[in-house]
Amino acid sequence: MGCTLPRDTHVMDEVGARPLRCVSVHLFSRRAVPLSKNEGVYVRDVQTGKVRAVMGPQAYLLKASEELWEKELSSQVDFLLK
Secondary structure, rough: OHHHOOOOOOOOOOEEEEOOOOOOOOOOOOOOEEEEEEEEEEEEOOOOOOOEEEEEOOEEEOOOOEEEEOOOHHHHHHHHHH
C-alpha cells in the first residue's frame, strides 16, 4: 500500500513547516498461551534471534518482539512421541 498524501504536503509544528511522512502500522492480536505442569513452548525473540523454552504451569503472553517457534524433530523422535 502506498502513501496517498500529495507529494509536497507539509505540517506546521513548533519548529516550522516539515514534510509529512507515511507510516505503516501493523497490529497483531495476541492471546496468552495456557501451559500446564508438563507443557512448554519455544519462544524466539525476532530482534536477537535467540530461542528459549517457556515451561508451565503458567499462562504465557508473548511480548511484542516474540513469536512462537517450532522445533524440528527427527522422524525417530516424532515416532517415539506418538
